Amino acid sequence: xxxxxxxxxxxxxxxxxxxxxxxxxxxxxxxxxxxxxxxxxxxxxxxxxxxxxxxxxxxxxxxxxxxxxxxxxxxxxxxxxxxxxxxxxxxxxxxxxxxxxxxxxxxxxxxxxxxxxxxxxxxxxxxxxxxxxxxxxxxxxxxxxxxxxxxxxxxxxxxxxxxxxxxxxxxxxxxxxxxxxxxxxxxxxxxxxxxxxxxxxxxxxxxxxxxxxxxxxxxxxxxxxxxxxxxxxxxxxxxxxxxxxxxxxxxxxxxxxxxxxxxxxxxxxxxxxxxxxxxxxxxxxxxxxxxxxxxxxxxxxxxxxxxxxxxxxxxxxxxxxxxxxxxxxxxx
Amino acid sequence: xxxxxxxxxxxxxxxxxxxxxxxxxxxxxxxxxxxxxxxxxxxxxxxxxxxxxxxxxxxxxxxxxxxxxxxxxxxxxxxxxxxxxxxxxxxxxxxxxxxxxxxxxxxxxxxxxxxxxxxxxxxxxxxxxxxxxxxxxxxxxxxxxxxxxxxxxxxxxxxxxxxxxxxxxxxxxxxxxxxxxxxxxxxxxxxxxxxxxxxxxxxxxxxxxxxxxxxxxxxxxxxxxxxxxxxxxxxxxxxxxxxxxxxxxxxxxxxxxxxxxxxxxxxxx
Amino acid sequence: xxxxxxxxxxxxxxxxxxxxxxxxxxxxxxxxxxxxxxxxxxxxxxxxxxxxxxxxxxxxxxxxxxxxxxxxxxxxxxxxxxxxxxxxxxxxxxxxxxxxxxxxxxxxxxxxxxxxxxxxxxxxxxxxxxxxxxxxxxxxxxxxxxxxxxxxxxxxxxxxxxxxxxxxxxxxxxxxxxxxxxxxxxxxxxxxxxxxxxxxxxxxxxxxxxxxxxxxxxxxxxxxxxxxxxxxxxxxxxxxxxxxxxxxxxxxxxxxxxxxxxxxxxxxxxxxxxxxxxxxxxxxxxxxxxxxxx
Numbered sequence: 023x024x025x026x027x028x029x030x031x032x033x034x035x036x037x038x039x040x041x042x043x044x045x046x047x048x049x050x051x052x053x054x055x056x057x058x059x060x061x062x063x064x065x066x067x068x069x070x071x072x073x074x075x076x077x078x079x080x081x082x083x084x085x086x087x088x089x090x091x092x093x094x095x096x097x098x099x100x101x102x103x104x105x106x107x108x109x110x111x112x113x114x115x116x117x118x119x120x121x122x123x124x125x126x127x128x129x130x131x132x133x134x135x136x137x138x139x140x141x142x143x144x145x146x147x148x149x150x151x152x153x154x155x156x157x158x159x160x161x162x163x164x165x166x167x168x169x170x171x172x173x174x175x176x177x178x179x180x181x182x183x184x185x186x187x188x189x190x191x192x193x194x195x196x197x198x199x200x201x202x203x204x205x206x207x208x209x210x211x212x213x214x215x216x217x218x219x220x221x222x223x224x225x226x227x228x229x230x231x232x233x234x235x236x237x238x239x240x241x242x243x244x245x246x247x248x249x250x251x252x253x254x255x256x257x258x259x260x261x262x263x264x265x266x267x268x269x270x271x272x273x274x275x276x277x278x279x280x281x282x283x284x285x286x287x288x289x290x291x292x293x294x295x296x297x298x299x300x301x302x303x304x305x306x307x308x309x310x311x312x313x314x315x316x317x318x319x320x321x322x323x324x325x326x327x328x329x330x331x332x333x334x335x336x337x338x339x340x341x342x343x344x345x346x347x348x349x350x351x352x353x354x
Numbered sequence: 355x356x357x358x359x360x361x362x363x364x365x366x367x368x369x370x371x372x373x374x375x376x377x378x379x380x381x382x383x384x385x386x387x388x389x390x391x392x393x394x395x396x397x398x399x400x401x402x403x404x405x406x407x408x409x410x411x412x413x414x415x416x417x418x419x420x421x422x423x424x425x426x427x428x429x430x431x432x433x434x435x436x437x438x439x440x441x442x443x444x445x446x447x448x449x450x451x452x453x454x455x456x457x458x459x460x461x462x463x464x465x466x467x468x469x470x471x472x473x474x475x476x477x478x479x480x481x482x483x484x485x486x487x488x489x490x491x492x493x494x495x496x497x498x499x500x501x502x503x504x505x506x507x508x509x510x511x512x513x514x515x516x517x518x519x520x521x522x523x524x525x526x527x528x529x530x531x532x533x534x535x536x537x538x539x540x541x542x543x544x545x546x547x548x549x550x551x552x553x554x555x556x557x558x559x560x561x562x563x564x565x566x567x568x569x570x571x572x573x574x575x576x577x578x579x580x581x582x583x584x585x586x587x588x589x590x591x592x593x594x595x596x597x598x599x600x601x602x603x604x605x606x607x608x609x610x611x612x613x614x615x616x617x618x619x620x621x622x623x
Numbered sequence: 624x625x626x627x628x629x630x631x632x633x634x635x636x637x638x639x640x641x642x643x644x645x646x647x648x649x650x651x652x653x654x655x656x657x658x659x660x661x662x663x664x665x666x667x668x669x670x671x672x673x674x675x676x677x678x679x680x681x682x683x684x685x686x687x688x689x690x691x692x693x694x695x696x697x698x699x700x701x702x703x704x705x706x707x708x709x710x711x712x713x714x715x716x717x718x719x720x721x722x723x724x725x726x727x728x729x730x731x732x733x734x735x736x737x738x739x740x741x742x743x744x745x746x747x748x749x750x751x752x753x754x755x756x757x758x759x760x761x762x763x764x765x766x767x768x769x770x771x772x773x774x775x776x777x778x779x780x781x782x783x784x785x786x787x788x789x790x791x792x793x794x795x796x797x798x799x800x801x802x803x804x805x806x807x808x809x810x811x812x813x814x815x816x817x818x819x820x821x822x823x824x825x826x827x828x829x830x831x832x833x834x835x836x837x838x839x840x841x842x843x844x845x846x847x848x849x850x851x852x853x854x855x856x857x858x859x860x861x862x863x864x865x866x867x868x869x870x871x872x873x874x875x876x877x878x879x880x881x882x883x884x885x886x887x888x889x890x891x892x893x894x895x896x897x898x899x900x901x902x903x904x905x906x907x908x909x910x911x912x913x914x915x916x917x
Contacts (some may be wrong), residue, residue, distance in 0.1 A: 266608045451809040
């Protein structure tokens with residue numbers, strides 16, 4: 023039986039932006055695919071390009087961005103869309119951001135904001151749109167939906183507002199949800215709540231999810247697979263459950279090892295020397311992580327490593343096969 | 355517990371009009387000890403820290419450091435300076451905790467001049483000692499903040515705080531804004547500094563894993579009150595109070611799944 | 624983490640090399656800003672050396688030459704009292720620029736002190752200062768200058784001080800906002816905790832960090848002051864004739880316009896406009912840059 027085509031296919035995506043007058047790469051050769059209803063985590067530190075990837079998928083790149091490679095959604099090239107087709111695409115792909123307050127008009131009521139897309143793009147009446155909004159608010163755990171619709175953003179706490187944003191995103195019945203660090207600004211207990219909601223709703227609506235975060239374990243909590251990014255490139259894609267025991271790239275192993283363990287008091291952490299490189303600082307013809315890598319050899323500096331497949335995942339490490347058994351045990 | 359407590363806080367209370375931000379907080383910190391004050395937003399942990407360091411005036415209660423009372427605002431600049439030699443603070447945001455017009459060297463130098471009357475040569479050596487202690491090389495020490503990364507800026511902030519040679523260093527979410535790999539470096543640095551100089555830490559944090567890494571004892575705050583206290587390992591391995599249990603259960607770690615939702619909430623959070 | 628060990632002789636407490644702040648400030652204003660800066664520099668030069676550059680004595684009257692048009696070496700002709708217009712224009716630059724300089728000097732200094740004090744102390748002090756400034760807002764500059772002339776007699780000094788007082792609330796209001804923002808930054812709190820005195824923090828840290836805004840304000844206000852002072856001099860309450868001054872020149876030579884000799888009055892007017900526009904253009908750009916964070 024033929025497997026259905028992936029919902030989202032990103033192939034060789036490279037983006038260059040003008041930064042202070044110079045064209046610099048912010049994404050280099052990013053490739054990933056997502057099936058219907060699948061959740062993919064996108065993990066990285068500052069400058070890794072994870073947010074930029076989401077923006078590229080949602081066609082939200084700043085003006086003047088130079089894009090090569092393709093983003094295909096349900097078989098269609100997203101880069102070629104414009105006008106009505108683009109708006110329809112945006113209805114199929116929803117995005118939730120880190121800071122809800124920056125993406126909401128403070129002088130409009132929640133109800134206005136939530137029903138806007140439905141009223142404008144789908145021509146649904148105000149009353150129907152509001153009814154749906156109240157239902158969706160219930161789905162994200164907000165009772166008294168009708169009252170909430172009349173409130174203004176500043177009357178809601180961060181956690182509540184973020185749940186409203188998720189509800190809003192789901193109203194247009196998208197096939198794909200891009201969540202860019204949606205819980206980073208929230209308290210940890212609120213975060214756990216929102217994550218539970220996200221997980222439950224994803225399964226209920228058979229929603230595909232790209233979940234962006236700097237926290238490996240958070241991504242693993244709701245995503246079946248996780249992609250790790252460094253310096254604008256994908257360095258590993260692997261099943262989330264295997265990331266700790268069987269990392270395929272030294273950076274993943276180092277990142278996991280650098281995080282303090284809540285269950286043990288360790289003397290020192292295994293810190294990675296140096297600092298995370300942004301894409302535009304990284305050299306074009308060698309492994310970006312090599313200077314900080316404990317396993318770097320001359321081969322690593324000779325050319326840009328290709329993505330290799332192994333054990334059901336991919337790794338951008340020249341020594342991926344060799345190091346397999348060693349990386350998992352690197353964690354103290 | 356503590357024979358000679360370097361910091362003694364008793365019955366601390368802070369009201370902002372109707373709102374009680376901090377309600378009856380007491381603890382004592384031993385010399386070279388390391389205490390965490392854990393809580394989420396609205397817990398009162400930051401207000402408590404600000405009261406200890408003198409940026410906020412307690413409505414009630416006392417703060418005593420090195421045997422001297424500092425509950426009321428300092429009366430003179432000289433007194434404030436003396437208190438600065440007892441308790442110092444490092445803030446969360448690396449981007450606004452340094453004067454954008456000063457290099458690391460200059461910022462540290464200014465503080466050294468405030469507290470020590472050294473001839474220029476010796477002062478220079480002292481500044482270098484401090485910048486090296488926090489792991490800054492010459493280029494970084496001479497750079498302006500905008501040329502430095504978040505982690506490097508926090509190092510400068512730590513060096514500046516240590517320039518006063520304080521007995522207690524308050525770390526107000528000082529690593530929260532840093533990337534994971536950088537956070538690990540700074541945590542190691544802080545552990546080393548404590549070993550080398552014997553300074554005591556009060557770590558304000560919402561991140562339980564960081565708390566475990568750096569502290570011996572923990573205070574859990576919720577809505578202004580202390581709900582649980584004890585050795586860090588014990589609190590994290592075997593929390594007694596519901597709120598602490600909930601907090602613990604909410605922290606992502608390998609294999610973690612979000613706790614199942616017990617039906618619909620009333621949407622208060 | 625750290626790097627190679629550093630020999631103690633290498634250490635200098637200093638900063639990495641960077642261009643002078645004024646150069647970066649100007650470069651960031653774009654071609655229009657730079658062109659304006661050039662005009663301003665030229666005007667300043669003329670103000671300082673105009674009396675030397677003037678081809679003829681600016682005060683030498685010769686009534687037989689009243690309103691004679693441009694001839695020979697007299698490029699702009701003669702004014703109402705037969706004086707060479709060009710020379711008078713060049714010589715008049717001095718008082719025309721000096722007055723606004725005094726105004727800006729006073730209102731920026733006083734305004735900064737008030738703004739920083741109010742921002743630093745907050746609470747009651749801030750309330751009192753803000754209320755006081757609100758009262759001052761009620762007085763238009765020209766009105767105060769006229770009053771000053773009535774009380775102290777006509778003259779550049781009284782007019783300048785009066786106008787400076789009228790401008791102070793504008794300066795203070797803008798700077799107060801910026802000062803409040805800086806004051807609430809953690810680095811200020813860190814210095815307070817270190818025990819640095821309020822004066823030190825304000826002078827060494829707060830003011831330098833709002834300096835680009837202060838410079839932008841000063842530049843814009845220079846233009847406004849120039850217009851207001853020219854008006855006052857035109858009214859006869861500022862610089863007194865026969866002293867050369869562009870405002871005075873407009874007043875003196877306005878009768879010529881009806882006769883068809885527009886050049887004497889017009890040239891003074893154009894001089895004012897050119898300089899004021901240059902200050903405004905540069906000032907606006909400097910201000911925009913502070914909004915953008917330099």
